[in-house]
Structure formats: structure tokens, C-alpha cells
Amino acid sequence: MEEVKLRTFEEFxxxxxxxxxxxxxxxxxxxxxxxxVLFRGxxxxxxxxxxxxxxxxxxxxxxxxxxxxxRSLRPALQSCTGKHWEFSDKYSHDDAGPPGSPQAxxxxxxxxxxxxxxxxxxxxxxxxxxxxxxxxxxxxxxxxEHDVAIYALREYCGAGKRWCSxxxxxxxLGPYITTDRRHFIQQCEYTxxxxxxxxxxQYSSHExxxxxxxxxxxxxxxxVIPIAERAKVLDRLRMMNIxxxxxxxxxxxxxxxxxxxxxxxxxxxxx
Numbered sequence: 001m002e003e004v005k006l007r008t009f010e011e012f013x014x015x016x017x018x019x020x021x022x023x024x025x026x027x028x029x030x031x032x033x034x035x036x037v038l039f040r041g042x043x044x045x046x047x048x049x050x051x052x053x054x055x056x057x058x059x060x061x062x063x064x065x066x067x068x069x070x071r072s073l074r075p076a077l078q079s080c081t082g083k084h085w086e087f088s089d090k091y092s093h094d095d096a097g098p099p100g101s102p103q104a105x106x107x108x109x110x111x112x113x114x115x116x117x118x119x120x121x122x123x124x125x126x127x128x129x130x131x132x133x134x135x136x137x138x139x140x141x142x143x144x145e146h147d148v149a150i151y152a153l154r155e156y157c158g159a160g161k162r163w164c165s166x167x168x169x170x171x172x173l174g175p176y177i178t179t180d181r182r183h184f185i186q187q188c189e190y191t192x193x194x195x196x197x198x199x200x201x202q203y204s205s206h207e208x209x210x211x212x213x214x215x216x217x218x219x220x221x222x223x224v225i226p227i228a229e230r231a232k233v234l235d236r237l238r239m240m241n242i243x244x245x246x247x248x249x250x251x252x253x254x255x256x257x258x259x260x261x262x263x264x265x266x267x268x269x270x271x
Contacts, residue, residue, distance in 0.1 A: 038172075042150075044149070046146075070107060126187045168205065
């Protein structure tokens with residue numbers, strides 16, 4: 001993983017734009033697959049790239065273990081929300097080959113967007129949306145000086161994917177699914193990491209893959225930006241209509257957007 005420390009958000013915009021332009025140039029000039037550049041914002045540069053499931057539980061889940069959990073949620077959610085999800089009651093993944101999209105993937109994405117612990121690591125195709133998630137959490141910069149991080153991932157860089165079943169491997173999951181509207185508003189994509197342990201796949205840590213520093217696949221860059229840029233960044237994103245409410249669309253996010261507008265933004269202008 002390449003780590004780049006920056007002084008301003010403008011420097012990040014320039015780096016992100018260069019990555020996107022480089023991808024387009026390589027697509028035109030070479031054969032092979034150059035995947036979308038995916039971005040992820042985190043409010044602390046010191047945080048690792050971990051899934052919400054990793055942060056919630058110390059248990060090592062297999063895809064089948066997690067599927068049983070997902071299946072058990074469906075009756076309560078269908079009863080309380082009036083929504084309906086169709087998927088088999090029986091786990092049927094072929095464990096002989098690499099995992100593709102998990103069974104009940106669309107339902108898993110819905111759960112991820114509503115806060116249920118998930119093995120999916122979420123990304124966005126928009127570096128501006130990633131910046132919002134990095135800078136949005138409320139903070140008082142003068143009392144809590146720290147850096148935020150925005151990651152850029154390129155899974156395929158012109159060659160096919162190499163992987164070994166007994167080593168952790170990252171697989172991206174496509175965006176073309178019927179699921180929660182937040183998935184589309186936030187321009188989301190997801191990755192899952194797994195490896196074979198004692199003959200069966202288990203979800204694994206993305207950090208295990210990124211620690212290998214592969215040069216032609218799963219190429220990761222980490223851009224570190226001072227939190228002092230927060231007010232400027234959120235104001236710029238607000239002009240693009242990138243706010244908590246535009247990205248989540250519920251009453252809580254509306255009030256979060258109004259809190260920034262009526263308190264946070266005004267306080268920042270006085271400092």
C-alpha cells in the first residue's frame with residue numbers, strides 16, 4: 001500500500017483525478033481489464049480497513065455461517081418493514097472454487113446500509129462521496145487534531161486475477177443489484193475477502209491482502225489529509241449537494257445536515 005500525506009484537499013482532488021485519467025488512458029491503449037477506481041473515506045487515518053463484522057465479533061465466520069445469520073433476519077424484517085426478499089433457505093455455494101457474489105447478496109447489501117454487521121467492505125466510485133464519509137463525522141479540530149484517510153483501490157490492473165485458496169484474496173462484487181436506494185445514491189461497490197481454512201472458505205481480513213503490496217492487482221493507495229480541511233471540504237461538497245440527507249434520505253440524516261448548516265458551519269466560520 002502506498003501512503004501519501006497531503007496538506008490540502010485540493011492536492012487529493014488532483015491525485016484522485018490523475019488515477020481516474022490514468023485508468024481511462026490505459027483502457028484505450030492496452031488490452032486487458034482495468035477495473036474502476038474505488039474510493040473509501042475513513043474518519044481516522046489510524047483506523048485499519050476492517051469490515052463492520054470484524055469490528056463487531058471476534059468469531060471467524062464462513063460464508064455459510066453468515067448466511068445462516070442473514071436467513072434468520074428475514075422474517076422479522078419482512079414483518080416490520082413490509083419489504084420482501086426472495087432467496088433460498090438452503091445454503092448452496094460450491095466450495096470447490098473461488099467465492100463469487102455471496103448468496104443473498106442483495107439482502108446483505110440492504111443489511112450493510114442499515115447498520116447490521118457485515119463481511120462486505122463498502123466503497124464508492126465517487127471520490128467526493130468518499131471525502132464526505134472521511135470528513136463528515138462531527139469533530140472540534142482544535143481539540144482533536146488528527147488526519148483522515150481516503151483510500152483508492154484498483155483491483156484489476158490489466159492482467160487476470162491471481163489467487164491461491166489458502167491465502168486471503170479480495171473479490172469485488174458488482175453494483176448491478178436490486179437493493180436499498182442508498183446503494184445507488186452513494187455509487188457503491190463492495191469487496192469481500194476470504195481464504196480456505198481446513199477445507200472450507202472463511203471471511204478474512206482485507207489487511208492481510210493489502211499487506212502483501214501486490215503491484216499488478218489489488219493496488220491500494222492511502223491519502224492522508226488533515227482534519228483542519230474539514231469545513232472547507234464539507235462546504236464544497238454541500239455545493240455539490242453531497243450531504244448526509246442526500247446520501248441517506250431519512251429523517252436522522254436530514255437533521256444531521258441541518259445541524260451542520262445551523263451549528264457546525266456557523267461555528268467553523270467564527271474560528
